[in-house]
Amino acid sequence: MVFLEFEKPLEELYEQLDKIREVEKGGVVDVSTTIKELENKIRNTRKDIYSNLTGWQRVLLSRHPERPYTLYYIEQMCRKFIELHGDRNFKDDKAIVGGIGNIDGQTMVIIGHQKGVNTKMRQYRNFGMANPEGYRKALRLMKMAERFNLPVVTLIDTMGAYPGIEAEERGQAEAIARNLFEMAKLKVPVVCIVIGEGASGGAIGIGLGDRVYMLENTWYSVISPESCSSILWRSWDYKEQAAEALKLTAEDMMSMGLVDGIIKEPLGGAHSAPEEMAKTLKKHIKKTVAELKELSNEERIAQRIDKYANMGEFDYYEEEVAEETDKKDKSKKKKK
């Protein structure tokens, strides 16, 4: 088990538990009540810690080395899945995976960022930071989904699109922009779920959909707290403050109306019970896809564009009322 810094009290309790289990193995003293008490204590401590997480602690959780990634979820959710490779132009990006699969009778195209599970694989996956060909592979698969009327599900988990020379040469910005444009008018249902880190353009590059959900212990922001600290505070030391200021947790995003829902994680985070997490995720995907299929393509696209068109908060400079009165009324309605 890997413990995060804020899980220290838990780590200590687990150490005690291990010691007592050793004693138990000796078989001389009956320690069963002590073990029970400790287990209770662990449960309560975990509940305490997890009911009061700060923004920064969620960031740490979203990066937990044992946290499940896209391919794990696909494997758990799909009876059949075939991974499909390449953007048909340049390369197969290992930081974004995708393919065609079946979840309880519904075939769909599933795409997601993929991080590596060990040191070697982390390199291989480029730490989940995609190059333009990753976004273009995603788009190719989405256009295929559209041709065969298959829903699209994307799983978001990236600390950003890769900032490299080749990425710029091959048009990182164009690749992300193109995906936003095409996803806005894709004729099939699009469901996007942040399963880990949702950093900036690299995340939203596969993240525009009819429904966008976040797992409970994930974050979504215009910039990582570390980079924000370095730019606005001109130092790397303000990442905790930046994490608070950016309002990047699922709850924050929900209260701003920028995501459509939060998917609960098992107590202790997705990594503490990954199978249970995958079951919950699957249930949400099935339900959402079924709902979205009820709408006609035209309705769905109109609602999707409308949803994004209404994102943003601003005021009006009241002195210039003349011809703007009607617009103001419209915006007031919009704000519910």
Next chain:
Amino acid sequence: MGWFKRLKDGIQTATQNKKEAPDGLWYKCKSCKETSTMKDLRENYYKCPLCNYHVRIGSHDYFDIIFDGQYEELFSNLIAKDMLEFVDLKPYPQRLQEATKKTGLTDAISVATGKVNRRALVIAAMDFSFIGGSMGSVVGQKIALAIDHCLKTETPFLLISKSGGARMMESAYSLMQMAKTSAKLTQLADAGIPYFSFLTDPTTGGVTASFAMLGDINFAEPEALIGFAGPRVIKETIKRDLPEGFQTSEFLLEHGFLDFIIDRKELKERVSDLLALFAKAG
């Protein structure tokens, strides 16, 4: 809207002063370091008369260059709102106030409608002098409203980008403007109304990765910095020097992301030609 009300009087006097172009008597070129008179610079479209360096100018300077004299500014009453009560080294409202005081602008984009050699055009132009031309809710909304205006009046759309990217002080609201503007552009495309994206120095981050790269025609001023990641970030990531000319307009043209590069002196004629040719296409 507290931050703006207090500024009201300041704004009205500053309105005549909305231009980013330098003033004074003399101009020292950032590129060749030579000095020329401000009059010569102005008459040369704010390009260095000696080395042709394109000096950074503002939205209203572009309106003056491109439109036939008069133009009408639209949606100028939209102002930013500090939804997140964002405080870094200073509170966001203070940043907004300072930017408005300095520039006479209300946010990092201005929209105007006018004629170019007698053909109608809507221009949205960004101002780098307003918090680095960063994109927040106001920028996104003004672009959305400009697109609605183009749809209603069947007018072509020119968007002049000049931005460091997202406005961090609006966090995810800012990020979602990428989705919002791109989604709105699909409506323009469906209606068959041409969208010209003009990239100027600098155009980076979320602006490049959304509307700036989505033009039917993408074109740029010479030697502008254009990219997704900033050069400093790339250098820190790859831990080696960047090649000469990396992320310039010329680099993007060479790699296939721009249709052409245009000297500011020929900008109006080129826009006018585009309008004429695309009008005939319809």
